[in-house]
Structures are given as structure tokens and as C-alpha cells.
Amino acid sequence: MLPYKSLIRIDRKSRQPIYLQVANRFISLIQDGLIRPGTYLPGSRILAELLSLHRKTIVAAYDELASQDWVAPVPRKGMMVASNLPEIKPRTFSGARHAYEQEPAFALNEIPMLPHPRIAGRQKKLVVNDGFPDVRLAPLDEWIRECRSLIQHPAYYRHLAFSPATGNEHLRAQLVKHLSGTRGLNIIPENTMITRGAQMSIYLAAALLIHKGDYVITGSPNYYFADMTFEQLGAQLLRVPVDKDGLDVDAVERLCKKKKIKLLYVISHHHHPTTVTLSAERRMKLLEIIRQYNLAVIEDDYDYDFYYSAAPIVPLASADHGGHVIYVGSFTKSLGLSLRIGFMIAPKHFIERAAALRKLMDLGGDNLVEEALANMLKEGVVARHLKKANKVYWERRDAAGALLQQLGRQVTFQLPQGGMAIWLKFQPELDLPQMITQAASLGLTMNFPHQYFYGMQPENAIRFGFASLNQRELTQAVGIMEKAIGMQ
Amino acid sequence: MLPYKSLIRIDRKSRQPIYLQVANRFISLIQDGLIRPGTYLPGSRILAELLSLHRKTIVAAYDELASQDWVAPVPRKGMMVASNLPEIKPRTFSGARHAYEQEPAFALNEIPMLPHPRIAGRQKKLVVNDGFPDVRLAPLDEWIRECRSLIQHPAYYRHLAFSPATGNEHLRAQLVKHLSGTRGLNIIPENTMITRGAQMSIYLAAALLIHKGDYVITGSPNYYFADMTFEQLGAQLLRVPVDKDGLDVDAVERLCKKKKIKLLYVISHHHHPTTVTLSAERRMKLLEIIRQYNLAVIEDDYDYDFYYSAAPIVPLASADHGGHVIYVGSFTKSLGLSLRIGFMIAPKHFIERAAALRKLMDLGGDNLVEEALANMLKEGVVARHLKKANKVYWERRDAAGALLQQLGRQVTFQLPQGGMAIWLKFQPELDLPQMITQAASLGLTMNFPHQYFYGMQPENAIRFGFASLNQRELTQAVGIMEKAIGMQ
Numbered sequence: 001m002l003p004y005k006s007l008i009r010i011d012r013k014s015r016q017p018i019y020l021q022v023a024n025r026f027i028s029l030i031q032d033g034l035i036r037p038g039t040y041l042p043g044s045r046i047l048a049e050l051l052s053l054h055r056k057t058i059v060a061a062y063d064e065l066a067s068q069d070w071v072a073p074v075p076r077k078g079m080m081v082a083s084n085l086p087e088i089k090p091r092t093f094s095g096a097r098h099a100y101e102q103e104p105a106f107a108l109n110e111i112p113m114l115p116h117p118r119i120a121g122r123q124k125k126l127v128v129n130d131g132f133p134d135v136r137l138a139p140l141d142e143w144i145r146e147c148r149s150l151i152q153h154p155a156y157y158r159h160l161a162f163s164p165a166t167g168n169e170h171l172r173a174q175l176v177k178h179l180s181g182t183r184g185l186n187i188i189p190e191n192t193m194i195t196r197g198a199q200m201s202i203y204l205a206a207a208l209l210i211h212k213g214d215y216v217i218t219g220s221p222n223y224y225f226a227d228m229t230f231e232q233l234g235a236q237l238l239r240v241p242v243d244k245d246g247l248d249v250d251a252v253e254r255l256c257k258k259k260k261i262k263l264l265y266v267i268s269h270h271h272h273p274t275t276v277t278l279s280a281e282r283r284m285k286l287l288e289i290i291r292q293y294n295l296a297v298i299e300d301d302y303d304y305d306f307y308y309s310a311a312p313i314v315p316l317a318s319a320d321h322g323g324h325v326i327y328v329g330s331f332t333k334s335l336g337l338s339l340r341i342g343f344m345i346a347p348k349h350f351i352e353r354a355a356a357l358r359k360l361m362d363l364g365g366d367n368l369v370e371e372a373l374a375n376m377l378k379e380g381v382v383a384r385h386l387k388k389a390n391k392v393y394w395e396r397r398d399a400a401g402a403l404l405q406q407l408g409r410q411v412t413f414q415l416p417q418g419g420m421a422i423w424l425k426f427q428p429e430l431d432l433p434q435m436i437t438q439a440a441s442l443g444l445t446m447n448f449p450h451q452y453f454y455g456m457q458p459e460n461a462i463r464f465g466f467a468s469l470n471q472r473e474l475t476q477a478v479g480i481m482e483k484a485i486g487m488q
Numbered sequence: 489m490l491p492y493k494s495l496i497r498i499d500r501k502s503r504q505p506i507y508l509q510v511a512n513r514f515i516s517l518i519q520d521g522l523i524r525p526g527t528y529l530p531g532s533r534i535l536a537e538l539l540s541l542h543r544k545t546i547v548a549a550y551d552e553l554a555s556q557d558w559v560a561p562v563p564r565k566g567m568m569v570a571s572n573l574p575e576i577k578p579r580t581f582s583g584a585r586h587a588y589e590q591e592p593a594f595a596l597n598e599i600p601m602l603p604h605p606r607i608a609g610r611q612k613k614l615v616v617n618d619g620f621p622d623v624r625l626a627p628l629d630e631w632i633r634e635c636r637s638l639i640q641h642p643a644y645y646r647h648l649a650f651s652p653a654t655g656n657e658h659l660r661a662q663l664v665k666h667l668s669g670t671r672g673l674n675i676i677p678e679n680t681m682i683t684r685g686a687q688m689s690i691y692l693a694a695a696l697l698i699h700k701g702d703y704v705i706t707g708s709p710n711y712y713f714a715d716m717t718f719e720q721l722g723a724q725l726l727r728v729p730v731d732k733d734g735l736d737v738d739a740v741e742r743l744c745k746k747k748k749i750k751l752l753y754v755i756s757h758h759h760h761p762t763t764v765t766l767s768a769e770r771r772m773k774l775l776e777i778i779r780q781y782n783l784a785v786i787e788d789d790y791d792y793d794f795y796y797s798a799a800p801i802v803p804l805a806s807a808d809h810g811g812h813v814i815y816v817g818s819f820t821k822s823l824g825l826s827l828r829i830g831f832m833i834a835p836k837h838f839i840e841r842a843a844a845l846r847k848l849m850d851l852g853g854d855n856l857v858e859e860a861l862a863n864m865l866k867e868g869v870v871a872r873h874l875k876k877a878n879k880v881y882w883e884r885r886d887a888a889g890a891l892l893q894q895l896g897r898q899v900t901f902q903l904p905q906g907g908m909a910i911w912l913k914f915q916p917e918l919d920l921p922q923m924i925t926q927a928a929s930l931g932l933t934m935n936f937p938h939q940y941f942y943g944m945q946p947e948n949a950i951r952f953g954f955a956s957l958n959q960r961e962l963t964q965a966v967g968i969m970e971k972a973i974g975m976q
Binding site: 015016020024027067068069098099100101102103104105106108109111112113135138140143144145147148149151152160161162163186187188191195196197199200203207208209210211212225228229232262294295296317318319320321322323324325336337338339340345346347348349350353356357359360361362363364365366367368369379380384387388391 | 503504508512555556557586587588589590591592593594596597599600601623626628631632633635636637639640648649650651674675676679683684685687688691695696697698699700713716717720750782783784805806807808809810811812813824825826827828833834835836837838841844845847848849850851852853854855856857867868872875876879
């Protein structure tokens with residue numbers, strides 16, 4: 001008999017049941033040829049004693065092996081290892097290997113890419129990011145409760161095997177209520193589509209709208225992933241200035257007079273990267289332009305849920321835009337969980353087309369995850385979380401603002417009305433990339449300015465994401481920045 | 489005092505804690521104006537008695553209200569409803585409504601769409617589908633265990649907030665092992681990318697390869713979502729016959745001699761829709777053609793995991809193809825859970841480009857879900873499930889084959905070597921759409937033939953997905969088909 005006591009080791013800390021550990025070890029021993037086809041496994045009583053396990057555990061392990069056809073019971077003889085082993089080896093028709101070491105000789109389409117935005121220090125804990133939520137505040141307990149509740153009811157779970165391309169119906173209905181309550185949007189479920197995040201909404205809308213060579217108006221600067229998406233789809237970008245009141249709508253109008261514009265991309269709240277909010281006056285004017293020049297508009301409202309000193313202005317999508325505004329947003333940032341769920345609001349016909357395209361891109365979403373989010377909306381979990389997180393981020397914005405005064409005349413900024421980041425403009429004399437490299441050597445990771453100026457000459461400015469840092473971390477981060485500036 | 493006893497109803501069956509139910513009711517009463525700003529809530533002792541709840545529950549509810557700023561404690565007076573209510577209403581800048589009832593006046597790009605494939609009877613339980621797994625066999629207990637284990641460790645969970653565009657690193661490593669063991673693929677993690685399913689892999693690969701006007705070779709017939717994707721991306725489809733040994737590779741070669749072909753799409757196992765497997769001889773020949781004419785190949789191996797009478801032949805991707813074969817597959821079908829996870833295998837440089845494009849489409853995946861799948865692969869859960877499901881589907885294929893004999897000369901078919909469907913060809917005299925409509929009236933839902941012949945003249949054939957039906961359901965389904973044929 002083989003030295004089973006040493007061959008079959010049990011890990012009592014493993015989450016895997018012991019009988020399965022035993023069965024899996026036997027499978028390895030059979031696959032490795034240590035136990036030959038046609039031989040017999042030791043009797044369950046004997047093996048149980050050898051391994052100091054209950055006999056029932058061994059019987060369960062043998063049953064598992066039999067159910068997988070590795071062994072078969074032979075009357076009065078015990079468990080025989082199958083001579084016709086179930087591990088069917090694939091038939092090879094060609095002996096070659098390592099084919100993927102070679103790069104193919106055919107040309108690939110160009111995809112817009114950013115230079116790698118981060119440097120050494122990446123793995124360090126202290127990171128001033130682009131403006132992400134604090135995952136430590138995420139409504140994790142509530143999320144766990146919803147998921148558990150769904151996965152513990154297999155009968156119900158099985159209805160959730162497939163989500164349509166427009167998304168889970170329950171979530172669409174809850175989204176309508178949520179957007180009506182928070183944004184004054186007056187829509188029906190047929191105007192909604194659940195996506196994998198705001199980015200998928202942007203891609204889908206842009207892919208429906210842009211023909212190669214079309215002109216698209218964006219800000220100067222603008223959210224880089226949006227710009228890259230439009231370019232990828234064949235658009236020519238026309239940039240208009242962004243000042244303290246948001247996009248310069250007069251510049252938009254001048255462009256519309258000169259050229260046939262297909263699409264306008266606008267971030268009405270807390271513009272990325274500059275964090276400014278489009279003023280009510282400019283919104284009115286923009287609505288006129290949209291109608292007059294028959295513009296399609298993607299309104300990216302990724303950060304609406306967080307606002308501080310002032311009440312938010314309703315989005316363009318809530319106004320009288322004649323169906324021109326495709327409204328996109330996300331729950332990913334709002335909740336700070338790993339789930340990636342966003343939405344798109346548009347006329348019914350547009351949603352139908354978008355769903356047809358989405359089928360080609362990924363068929364549909366994860367219905368279970370979407371159902372869990374619907375329940376969180378219904379039960380007020382999302383609303384409660386937003387209220388609490390908003391208070392925390394408001395305090396952090398003010399704390400960050402006070403701390404950044406330490407940097408003196410090296411930096412200027414305006415506290416944003418909402419969102420998760422402050423736009424820091426540094427003096428032209430300061431070598432910002434060098435300062436960021438020095439900060440990294442002191443343990444602080446930040447983004448480089450070039451990523452905020454995709455396709456443009458970078459200015460001396462970066463986003464300071466304050467939301468994910470508590471008071472102590474904010475103090476540390478600004479302290480390191482001060483030191484790094486002093487090293488110049 | 490308000491009649492709180494009737495205004496605040498507690499649902500003891502709800503999963504929501506009672507204190508939250510009380511707090512939420514108070515919020516509604518405040519929002520509805522029934523409780524006015526500046527008034528006081530009843531003392532916790534009094535309310536506890538009124539509602540027959542513990543006083544601590546009321547105190548917790550009031551704390552919740554205070555933490556959300558709905559009320560504030562006033563010394564010796566109790567909880568006062570805030571005069572400055574926290575529900576900040578968005579500022580409207582325009583009174584208009586119902587903007588999404590209008591359809592926009594701008595043109596949308598055409599998206600290939602199928603006519604709606606299903607008819608009445610859709611909601612009925614008995615469905616002969618395209619070839620989907622039986623969700624009743626899904627490894628749900630194991631999946632629940634993995635998810636629970638991850639979500640019950642917040643410290644770990646928080647590391648999972650973001651998945652890179654190429655996917656969770658642990659899952660990529662496990663995928664390498666899985667594909668090596670099952671398919672003889674010799675790759676490193678840098679050759680892999682985790683996607684939202686095989687469809688996203690097809691879309692990404694095709695979008696990297698296809699320039700408008702490029703020729704793409706597919707089968708006649710072919711998987712409709714692949715054809716639609718290639719057309720959406722601007723390709724011109726060239727179709728070659730599919731016979732019992734798969735794609736006609738001589739026809740492929742003739743096309744390559746005549747035209748500059750960019751891409752070949754091939755389903756080497758259980759071709760969709762016809763279920764045939766590409767023979768070893770044709771694979772050899774195809775590899776020669778690929779190299780000679782510098783073809784890019786998308787090998788869609790969506791159904792490899794299920795094979796019956798014969799051992800599977802390794803995919804083209806496992807052979808010596810010089811990096812030309814982009815290999816795509818999925819765990820969605822293999823596991824039958826709601827999760828949508830697929831993969832793409834390609835040279836490193838190709839994967840990097842694909843990741844850049846995927847960022848524009850949806851940034852990245854759900855890291856938690858990917859980590860849970862990695863654990864299931866590591867612990868052998870996936871291998872065990874596949875082995876068990878394979879046995880069940882094998883029995884069902886044979887049972888379906890025996891039952892379909894009842895239809896006599898009306899139908900001809902070849903049992904497939906693997907996969908989840910049988911390709912049924914009906915006699916030309918039979919009005920198949922009418923038969924399907926009649927079957928629907930008898931309670932059986934099936935697909936119409938047109939969806940299997942996208943862009944072609946439909947033949948009298950449909951897929952009979954047997955995997956999701958047990959013996960009793962198969963008997964019922966074939967019985968209804970027999971009756972429906974008899975009604976003609």
C-alpha cells in the first residue's frame with residue numbers, strides 16, 4: 001500500500017470540505033500515475049484510521065470519486081481505479097508550442113492610449129487619486145445583505161441567469177424613481193438602459209452618433225477617456241474653452257455657425273478635470289443652441305450625487321431639450337463598491353439601438369448584481385449612503401482646502417461646489433513632473449499633468465482627489481507635497 | 489400628537505432592521521409635510537410604548553434621523569425637526585418636462601439587428617433554446633460560498649474595488665492553468681485577458697483588426713452575433729460552406745487566392761448553428777493557409793468544455809499558428825451562473841491593444857466576481873462541475889436523439905460530438921415557421937429559423953437545445969413538436 005498518511009494531507013483551515021480534499025488528492029495521485037488503473041483503493045475503515053478521519057468522510061470522498069468516474073465499486077473487492085480514465089486528453093493534431101510568443105504580422109487598428117500615468121510609489125498606501133470615493137465608506141454591510149439574500153434563494157436566483165441588453169427590469173424601474181427624486185428627471189423605464197458604467201454609456205452613445213470625420217465639441221481640457229472614445233470612433237475634436245462657469249457656450253455657438261457639428265460632450269457638474277459647474281445662464285443658452293443647430297449632446301453627470309455648499313442645478317437632461325440630450329451617469333462612484341453599473345437616459349428609439357449595439361459588445365449584464373442594486377435603491381440604502389458620504393466628503397473638501405493653503409503662492413485653486421477633487425494650478429516656474437517624482441520618493445503617489453491634457457499641451461495642473469483620504473491622510477499628503485516643492 | 493400608531497407600521501418580515509423602518513417612516517412624514525420643521529418628535533419612551541417596541545429601537549431610529557440631519561437634539565426638549573431640512577432640492581433652471589417623449593432629429597448609425605426571434609409562449613416554462621446550460625445544475629452552493637467568503641472580509645474586499653482592463657491577476661493565472669490542462673494551450677498570463685464574455689472578446693478582437701471594407705470569411709451559415717459584429721465594424725462578409733467536417737477549407741483557400749482577406753472566423757468545436765466539428769485534417773490545412781496568406785483568425789471555442797462520444801481535438805490555438813489565432817471562450821456557458829465572464833488569448837502586444845480599447849468600452853470588470861471565479865478554478869470546483877454537467881448533458885443528448893426519432897422522416901439530424909444543441913433539418917414541404925407557431929400555442933417556445941441564417945435565405949432548420957431540459961421535459965417538448973407537425 002502507498003504511504004497514504006503522507007500522500008494525503010488535510011488542511012483543516014481550508015474552506016474546502018475535508019472529503020473533497022481527500023478526493024482531490026486521490027485524483028492527483030491517479031493523474032500522476034502513482035495509483036494505477038485497475039488497482040484498488042484501501043478500504044474506507046483502514047484509510048480512516050490511517051488519516052485519523054471519520055469513516056463517513058472517506059466514504060463521501062470515494063462516492064465523489066465514483067460520481068466523477070475515477071473509480072468504480074467492485075462487489076466484495078472495494079473501489080477499483082477505472083481502467084478507462086475519465087480525464088479525456090484532448091487529441092493533438094499538431095505538436096507545436098509557444099505559438100503566442102510570436103507577434104502576428106498583420107496590422108492592428110490604432111487605439112488612442114495614454115502614456116502610463118503613474119510612477120514608482122504606485123503600491124504605496126498614500127495616493128492622491130483622480131477623485132475616487134473612499135471604499136472604506138462603501139455600504140458594504142447592506143451590499144452583503146442584498147447579495148446573500150439573493151444567492152440564498154436558489155429558486156429565485158435561477159430566474160436571474162440572464163439580464164437583457166437594456167438591463168434588469170426592476171433596476172430600470174427603481175432608476176426612474178431615483179433620477180426623478182434626485183434630479184427632477186421625468187422619464188419612463190423605456191428611456192433607461194443599465195450599462196457597465198458611465199464609460200460604456202459614453203461609448204454606446206458615441207458609437208451610435210459618430211460617423212468617421214464628424215465634428216465633436218469638447219472642452220479644453222476635457223475628460224480624457226471621452227476624448228479618446230470619440231477619436232477611436234473616427235471623430236474630429238473641436239475644443240472650446242472652459243472657465244469658472246463651465247464650457248464657453250458662445251464659443252460653441254461660433255463653431256456651430258462655421259461647421260456642421262454632430263455631437264457636443266458636456267459635463268454639467270464638476271467638470272473633469274477642472275471641477276467647475278456649468279452656470280444656469282449658460283445652460284439656458286446651451287439649450288437654445290442645441291435646438292437651433294440640431295446638436296446631439298452627451299451630458300456626462302458622473303459626479304452629480306456629491307454636492308456641498310450649494311444645491312445642485314438640475315441637469316440639462318431635466319430641461320426642455322426635445323430629446324437631444326443623452327444623459328449618462330454611474331453608481332460605481334456613488335457607492336464605492338466593486339460593482340460596475342452605470343446608466344444611459346435617452347429617447348426610447350435611441351435606447352433600442354443602443355441595446356442592439358450593446359448585444360454585440362457584451363450581450364447583457366449580470367442580472368444578480370443588478371437586482372441587488374435595485375433592492376438597495378428600493379429600500380433607501382442608496383439614499384442613506386449618499387447622504388452620509390456627502391457629509392464626510394464635504395468635511396474633507398474643506399479640510400483639504402485649508403491644508404492646501406500651506407503651499408502658499410505655489411498653487412491656486414477654487415474649492416469645487418461638489419465632486420471628489422480639487423483642480424490645483426501650480427506656478428509656471430514649478431517643475432510639476434519633477435515635484436511629483438520627488439513626492440513619489442517620499443511615499444506619495446499622484447498623477448502626472450499630461451493625463452489631464454489629452455491631445456493638448458499639458459499645463460501645470462493636476463486633480464487632487466480628496467474624497468478617499470481622511471484628515472490624517474490629507475495632512476500627510478499635503479505635508480509631502482510641501483516638502484517636494486521645497487526640494488526644487 | 490399625530491396618530492403614530494397607525495402612521496408608523498412595522499413589517500417584521502422585512503429584511504430591513506426595525507429601527508431603520510421607523511426612521512424611514514419619519515423621513516416620509518417629514519417630507520410629506522405631516523411633521524413640520526421646528527416641531528418635536530415624541531419622547532422615545534412614549535413612542536416605544538405606542539408602537540410596542542423596545543425603547544432602544546426608538547433611540548436608534550432617532551440617532552439615524554439625527555445623523556442624517558433630519559432632526560437635532562435640543563437639551564431638555566427632545567428631538568426637534570430641522571428647520572433647514574437636509575433634502576436639498578435641485579435648483580431648476582427651466583420648467584420643461586417630458587423631453588424624452590420626443591425622438592431626436594439627428595441620424596443614428598445603423599446597427600445590425602435580428603428580427604425579434606421569439607413569439608407568444610415566451611413566458612411559458614417549456615423552452616427549446618439555442619443551446620444554453622441548465623441553470624439548475626449550476627454550482628450555486630460553491631459560488632455562494634466563494635462570494636460569501638470574499639464579502640465577509642471587508643479588509644480583503646476593499647482591495648477588490650477596481651479590476652484592471654486585462655482582468656484580475658489571480659484569475660489570469662488560474663486561467664493559464666485551466667487552459668493548459670483542458671486544451672493543451674501553452675501560454676503565460678500576459679497572453680490572457682478577462683472579458684465580459686465571449687461576445688466582448690469577439691468584439692474587441694474584431695475592432696482591432698477590421699478596417700472599413702475589409703473582407704472577413706465566415707461560415708454559411710454562421711453564428712449571427714459574430715456576423716453582425718463584423719458588419720457593424722465595417723467588414724464585408726465572404727461565406728464558405730460548412731459540411732459535416734466543418735468549414736470548407738478548400739473554399740477558404742480559393743477566396744484567399746482571389747482577394748486580400750483580413751480575418752477568418754472559425755468555430756472549431758460544435759459550430760454554431762450546425763454543431764459540426766472541424767476535422768483534424770482540415771485544421772492542419774487551415775494552419776497552412778493562415779500562415780501562407782497571413783490571415784488573422786478568431787477561433788470561437790464557446791462550447792469546448794462539453795464533449796461526449798469522442799475526445800476533443802485541441803483547438804487551433806494550441807497548434808503552431810505563429811500568433812495568428814485569437815482564441816476566445818467563456819465561463820458563462822460552462823457554469824450556468826448569472827456571471828458573465830469570458831476570455832481572449834492572443835500575443836502580448838495584441839492583448840495590450842485590446843485592453844486599451846476595452847478601457848474605452850467599460851474601463852474594467854468586477855474584481856470581486858473575477859476573484860471568486862479564480863478561487864473556484866483553484867479549488868477544482870470548476871473542473872468538478874464540468875465533469876458532472878458533462879455526464880448529464882451526454883445523457884440528455886442521447887435521450888433527445890432517441891426521442892426525435894418519433895418525428896420520423898420529417899426531420900434529419902446528426903448527434904453532435906459535444907455542445908448543447910442538435911441541428912434539426914426539416915423536410916422542405918414542412919412549413920417550419922407555422923409549425924413553431926403551432927407549438928407555441930401548445931405551450932412550447934422555440935426559435936425561428938431566420939435567426940440561424942443572418943443575412944442569408946433561411947433554410948428549414950433550427951437548433952434544438954437539449955442541455956437545459958431533463959428527460960421529462962425533453963419528452964414533453966418532442967411530443968408537442970410531433971403534435972404541431974401533425975396539425976399541418
